[in-house]
Amino acid sequence: GQQLNQSPQSMFIQEGEDVSMNCTSSSIFNTWLWYKQDPGEGPVLLIALYKAGELTSNGRLTAQFGITRKDSFLNISASIPSDVGIYFCAGQLTNNNDMRFGAGTRLTVKP
Amino acid sequence: EAQVTQNPRYLITVTGKKLTVTCSQNMNHEYMSWYRQDPGLGLRQIYYSMNVEVTDKGDVPEGYKVSRKEKRNFPLILESPSPNQTSLYFCASSLFAVDTQYFGPGTRLTVL
Numbered sequence: 001g002q003q004l005n006q007s008p009q010s011m012f013i014q015e016g017e018d019v020s021m022n023c024t025s026s027s028i029f030n031t032w033l034w035y036k037q038d039p040g041e042g043p044v045l046l047i048a049l050y051k052a053g054e055l056t057s058n059g060r061l062t063a064q065f066g067i068t069r070k071d072s073f074l075n076i077s078a079s080i081p082s083d084v085g086i087y088f089c090a091g092q093l094t095n096n097n098d099m100r101f102g103a104g105t106r107l108t109v110k111p
Numbered sequence: 112e113a114q115v116t117q118n119p120r121y122l123i124t125v126t127g128k129k130l131t132v133t134c135s136q137n138m139n140h141e142y143m144s145w146y147r148q149d150p151g152l153g154l155r156q157i158y159y160s161m162n163v164e165v166t167d168k169g170d171v172p173e174g175y176k177v178s179r180k181e182k183r184n185f186p187l188i189l190e191s192p193s194p195n196q197t198s199l200y201f202c203a204s205s206l207f208a209v210d211t212q213y214f215g216p217g218t219r220l221t222v223l
Binding site: 003004006033040041042043044045048088090092098099100101102103104 | 169
């Protein structure tokens with residue numbers, strides 16, 4: 001199936017640093033979503049993007065829906081220890097109602 | 112409290128023994144789906160349901176069945192489990208297909 005290419009796979013950063021991760025695909029998506037997953041729990045939605053070019057913030061998080069509708073990025077500013085977790089991008093394809101997820105970015109924040 | 116519940120949370124079984132993982136939501140959501148999560152592969156959608164009696168295949172439906180007889184429940188059925196179905200399974204629901212999905216806590220399945 002059509003998968004999303006998410007990068008980087010993992011990141012090790014110092015507390016206070018900014019973080020950037022992105023997802024790309026060869027397919028066009030209607031919707032881009034960013035989730036965070038903590039150990040032993042299900043993913044929790046961080047930001048949802050519905051229109052090409054849309055830039056949305058949620059506290060220290062900012063995400064954008066690429067103009068081509070084939071990519072999206074997530075930025076986290078001034079990282080803190082509780083930002084640790086796995087971040088997933090997800091998208092809904094234009095021709096059906098199923099969802100595709102990236103493989104995840106594992107974020108480690110060193111105090 | 113609005114939530115998605117899954118049972119069981121952990122299951123160890125043997126090849127070929129039919130099993131069902133239940134999923135229930137109390138938010139009157141129309142859209143429900145099942146995912147499996149494997150290391151390095153993220154979440155892959157198995158099946159989804161737009162509404163009662165409407166189900167569709169996702170990315171990896173082989174070896175799975177689902178049913179949607181009531182709005183709140185969306186069980187995942189493995190008629191003849193195999194070791195390659197060992198995985199972490201998540202159920203999710205949302206008001207509509209293009210909407211915030213709420214995930215259950217996950218079911219860790221091991222097939223020996």
